[in-house]
Amino acid sequence: MADALSVRGVDCFYGETQVLYSLDLSLRQGEVHCLLGRNGAGKTTALKCIMGLVPARAGSIRLGDVELTRLPPHEVPRAGVAYVPQGRRLFAEMTVAENIEIGLMARHMGSDVREAVLDLFPVLRERLRQRSGTLSGGEQQQLAMARALCLEPRVLLLDEPTEGLMPSMIAKIRQSVATLRDRGVSTILVEQRVDAVLKVADRVSFIENGRVRETVEVDRLREDPDIVKRYVGVT
Amino acid sequence: MAFGPHLILATLEGLVTSAVLALMALGLSLVFGVMRVVNVAHGEFYMLGAVLAWAIASAFGGHPSIGFLAALVISPLIVGGVALVADRLVLKRLDYNPEATIVATIGLLYILQQVALTFYGPEARPVQAPFTYRVSLPWFGYSGYKLAVIGASILLLLATWFVLSRTRIGMIMRATQYDSETAQAFGIPVGRVYTGVFAVGAMLAAVAAVLIVPISQAHYLMGRDPLLLSFIVVIIGGLGSLRGTVVAALLIGVSDGIISVFFSPTLAKIIATFVVAMVLVFRPQGLFGTAAR
Numbered sequence A: 001m002a003d004a005l006s007v008r009g010v011d012c013f014y015g016e017t018q019v020l021y022s023l024d025l026s027l028r029q030g031e032v033h034c035l036l037g038r039n040g041a042g043k044t045t046a047l048k049c050i051m052g053l054v055p056a057r058a059g060s061i062r063l064g065d066v067e068l069t070r071l072p073p074h075e076v077p078r079a080g081v082a083y084v085p086q087g088r089r090l091f092a093e094m095t096v097a098e099n100i101e102i103g104l105m106a107r108h109m110g111s112d113v114r115e116a117v118l119d120l121f122p123v124l125r126e127r128l129r130q131r132s133g134t135l136s137g138g139e140q141q142q143l144a145m146a147r148a149l150c151l152e153p154r155v156l157l158l159d160e161p162t163e164g165l166m167p168s169m170i171a172k173i174r175q176s177v178a179t180l181r182d183r184g185v186s187t188i189l190v191e192q193r194v195d196a197v198l199k200v201a202d203r204v205s206f207i208e209n210g211r212v213r214e215t216v217e218v219d220r221l222r223e224d225p226d227i228v229k230r231y232v233g234v235t
Numbered sequence B: 001m002a003f004g005p006h007l008i009l010a011t012l013e014g015l016v017t018s019a020v021l022a023l024m025a026l027g028l029s030l031v032f033g034v035m036r037v038v039n040v041a042h043g044e045f046y047m048l049g050a051v052l053a054w055a056i057a058s059a060f061g062g063h064p065s066i067g068f069l070a071a072l073v074i075s076p077l078i079v080g081g082v083a084l085v086a087d088r089l090v091l092k093r094l095d096y097n098p099e100a101t102i103v104a105t106i107g108l109l110y111i112l113q114q115v116a117l118t119f120y121g122p123e124a125r126p127v128q129a130p131f132t133y134r135v136s137l138p139w140f141g142y143s144g145y146k147l148a149v150i151g152a153s154i155l156l157l158l159a160t161w162f163v164l165s166r167t168r169i170g171m172i173m174r175a176t177q178y179d180s181e182t183a184q185a186f187g188i189p190v191g192r193v194y195t196g197v198f199a200v201g202a203m204l205a206a207v208a209a210v211l212i213v214p215i216s217q218a219h220y221l222m223g224r225d226p227l228l229l230s231f232i233v234v235i236i237g238g239l240g241s242l243r244g245t246v247v248a249a250l251l252i253g254v255s256d257g258i259i260s261v262f263f264s265p266t267l268a269k270i271i272a273t274f275v276v277a278m279v280l281v282f283r284p285q286g287l288f289g290t291a292a293r
């Protein structure tokens, strides 16, 4: 089967500073693909580049037949890529319901999608009128995921969804990633914690200084933890 | 006139000032809130609205109300169009950079002023009010038109509030205001939102101007004082806060009316500027603004 998303030779800059160097990444249909790398390696930038929020100066990013680098940024989500940013980036002054509404608007989804998403994150249903900035960290992360899932995406980009959460909440988030995989969503998951990665990923790519150094099946990591040490340092 | 009626008269005059000021400041506040652009040319959109109102009203014959109503519709549309072109030609190319757009809108201010001077001339010209009905209060008669200006402003402010808080377009504008990058990641065409907001901001100034020209005349330099007052209102009220803008406009307008009548207009300006300084020192985010995140 063709890849859900394929990134080939992408260069990316902030001003004159190059951050991604000929980045290659292939996301298979229905897989959870983890990006691991040290702080500042370029993981967030890679996701922003796929979303078109930072322009790719060279290379290609294909979603099926669609060349995403040719689209204006606001067309990328409409093509079916949903984004859960690092630090959640909710519209904090808006209510939970309004944040969800914005997710639905992107691809003109109706109340059926809204209900399905709320079924996945039932806590949000009780808090629809609450200002999203006043939710707890775990609730905010669930809302950030819910908002993205309102697009019914083919590809989901998750940037450190478990950052700063307590273990029970981490388990909850991990479980919803697994649920989505079962429903056929292809996911790129940026993570810091290797143990979390081992439980949920199919493949792992190691990013170092803006380049993908190596992509391995997750089983290989269990056999050979040294790979992790080489790119991330601690385990 | 006794003190009581005198105070009522001053308050009414202040309310008329507030009504016009609130509309104008709201435009400035929207543009800054959503786009982070300090539009120094905002006063010139106001001036352009007034000058066009004169041109349109004098082009229409018949009853003054026909010319006025035509001006009320057409003048803001033209001013909105000018703002749209300015956005596409200038602001967009500067990538809405906060510093660069200040300089660019200063340039726009002079261009619009000179265009008005060239084609409209240095004279001050009046536009006839659509009706001359006087409301008789127990102590004095008062211009029905001025009361209508207050009413029109209230209606427009309510409409803006409704659009911002209860409609999809308003939600899109708020999302862009809070976090434009994330808004884009959810399919919001931020560039088009900016263009639209800039045009609407200019149209609010133009509407304020059309409302004011039957009271004070159209002149090519008339944009300066209202721009200053709008900045004062926006700073006191808190940027991007509709409620703050209205409250601050009331505060400035009414106190200006009362102090001008009983003491002097200069004292009114001194006090307003002093209040701004105090707000900046003790509550930089404004009375109703939220602190920067």
Ligand SMILES: Nc1ncnc2c1ncn2[C@@H]1O[C@H](COP(=O)(O)OP(=O)(O)OP(=O)(O)O)[C@@H](O)[C@H]1O
Residues within 6 Å of the ligand: A014, A017, A019, A037, A038, A039, A040, A041, A042, A043, A044, A045, A046, A086
């Ligand atoms: N807006 C920006 N302007 C300039 N440089 C930036 C910007 N954002 C990130 N960078 C730089 O780009 C590099 C990659 O940053 P990025 O955020 O992609 O790293 P990351 O792998 O996501 O790190 P972390 O694990 O800390 O989230 C860093 O050196 C960072 O300083």
Ligand SMILES: [Mg+2]
Residues within 6 Å of the ligand: A043, A044, A045, A086, A159
């Ligand atoms: Mg990051």
